[in-house]
Amino acid sequence: MTVTLADVAARAGVSSATVSRVLNGNYPVADSTRARVLRAVEELEYVVNGQARGLAAATSDLVGVLVNDIADPFFGIMAGAAQAEIAHGSPASGGTGGGKLAVVCNTGGCPKAELTYLTLLQRQRAAGVIVTGGAAEDAEHTRAVTAKLSRLATDGTRIVLCGRPPLPLDGDAATLAFDNRGGARRLTGHLLELGHRHIGYITGPKDRSTTRHRLEGHRTALAEHGLAADADRLTVGGDYHRHAGYQGACELLARAPELTAIVAANDTAALGVCAALRERDLRVPQDVSVAGFDDLPFSVDAAPALTTVRLPLHEAGARAGRLVTGREEVPPGGIAMVTAQLVRRASTAPPRAS
């Protein structure tokens, strides 16, 4: 039924070893035999069995990319960039085409699913694993993930953490840490400089590193202006989704009518904030300034264009892809900080004179 190396060899009148050599291009083969073999491959529509190859060569062309929410462009952009970079590997001269298979795994932010996928990838002896997005901040889970990744790393699987705090692994690993704290601090600092003194904040999901870091940056900026006292009252929980922004804004307005600005933990939620404000006939930014985080593609184009913090998601994903394929060297210390840049746009302005 399925064509094997032996079938091709028989057809070309050579040994299977020779066929293998032609396909992999590792050893010299006479041009005439090479031609015969390639023709047989064509005629039989032979396709390498990746499992057998992996077993024999102790390698795999699978690279896992773990994301928290595949429906969120934040992860889609990173995953897409990484995948393009990974698939872009040097093509085998055999004509079968080269490149590795990047497989995007959606954990849904569920710690258990994260471990399950890591085990599945471990089974496949994945060549590499990229773990993206904030980590669940649970001691037990962190321990389990660290152990699993350590094991993978020592077994030869390349590990890259992208947009996630570094982990003390046994083997080698690279971390692209996002400067969420710094970005959030500059963003809130921007609002403070504009003159805002009552700034609401809508967080991401609880117990995630990204959520905590962004909130900490926000609080740091407030503290620098002696405004820490009021922070708790002006902070409401969310989950990065648009609806959370909408509801959070409603809650904040009810709780603190004096506020003149709202910062959301990400752009998606910020759009929800804008929707809630519009519904109340509050103008952005004249009545209330709004800011997000991430600078997703739609943010430039929103009305008004959103002030936010730009994370170079595409670049970071691509770099993660190169790191995991060994096409780029691991940064010194294994950690590189990805800068978060304040992007001032139309959704923030000085507060209305009160």
Place this chain on the structure above:
Amino acid sequence: MTVTLADVAARAGVSSATVSRVLNGNYPVADSTRARVLRAVEELEYVVNGQARGLAAATSDLVGVLVNDIADPFFGIMAGAAQAEIAHGSPASGGTGGGKLAVVCNTGGCPKAELTYLTLLQRQRAAGVIVTGGAAEDAEHTRAVTAKLSRLATDGTRIVLCGRPPLPLDGDAATLAFDNRGGARRLTGHLLELGHRHIGYITGPKDRSTTRHRLEGHRTALAEHGLAADADRLTVGGDYHRHAGYQGACELLARAPELTAIVAANDTAALGVCAALRERDLRVPQDVSVAGFDDLPFSVDAAPALTTVRLPLHEAGARAGRLVTGREEVPPGGIAMVTAQLVRRASTAPPRAS
């Protein structure tokens, strides 16, 4: 270095065959030995080698999910639902955890990448492949994809087409076809019923089946009201992105100031349309009605809430996942039509009195 079945067997004082039986639960094993084996598995942190297992059993636990644009929630939602369903397989009693590995492959809408990924999946002897989203309408490419999928199907890989026109494959396959034509026709019909007579249209990318079907539905509705003549002038090209909606709206307004409604090929572009209108101080829907397609999560929550056509993306993705794992029976004829439901919301209203 790496722990094998033999290592576990030695430690448990049994043969490797017994260990295999315990792990797969296919054959009866004495409780006492089972316990010993499982303990050895734990102690050695043994993880099955998926490649060797696949080679020996001629199976694979890999399922490919091809998407056109992973950064677009349209695909993210389908892929996420499919993946959840696929990973949700019956867990092996061995304790190693079960389920298949759903791998999302991002083609970027590039026909060549589509074929490359199919070949990569073929190499891995994937258990199944789900191809989502509109197909490139190029004769040569269609032929190539049909051949490749036929080959996969006859080799035992389950094929599911989700949101893509059916293909005449040699082997078995299931198709979940989206009623893009009917949905578009009802949507434009809705605007016509409201009294609109000058309706602009912003298409998706050229040469894609989804683009063509939605446009055809739109034209059909126009023709039913004797408005086909003006259709060409009121149609501009786009690519499903927000910016295309923005630019398309600008172009349409310049080209036909008399228009009272704009239909975008999808919700994302429709938001761009709204942004362009707001910039010109045109109110939605009082001055211009706007409609989209897909009913993505953000559409309810937009301002004003978007009239659109709901595609049950989550359900379709989940169903595709069940079909590809054989957990749901293939519909009669291999094709099931996924209905597209008109969702009337605040962005459409009767045209202003002219």
Place this chain on the structure above:
DNA sequence: TTGTACGCGTTATCAC
């Protein structure tokens, strides 16, 4: 209920 032994399709190490 358990062990033995072979085969799955490749790669890689020898010889020739």
Place this chain on the structure above:
DNA sequence: GTGATAACGCGTACAA
């Protein structure tokens, strides 16, 4: 340059 042949790690008749 090319051909045998031994791994690679596991599933599974077959035998015990």
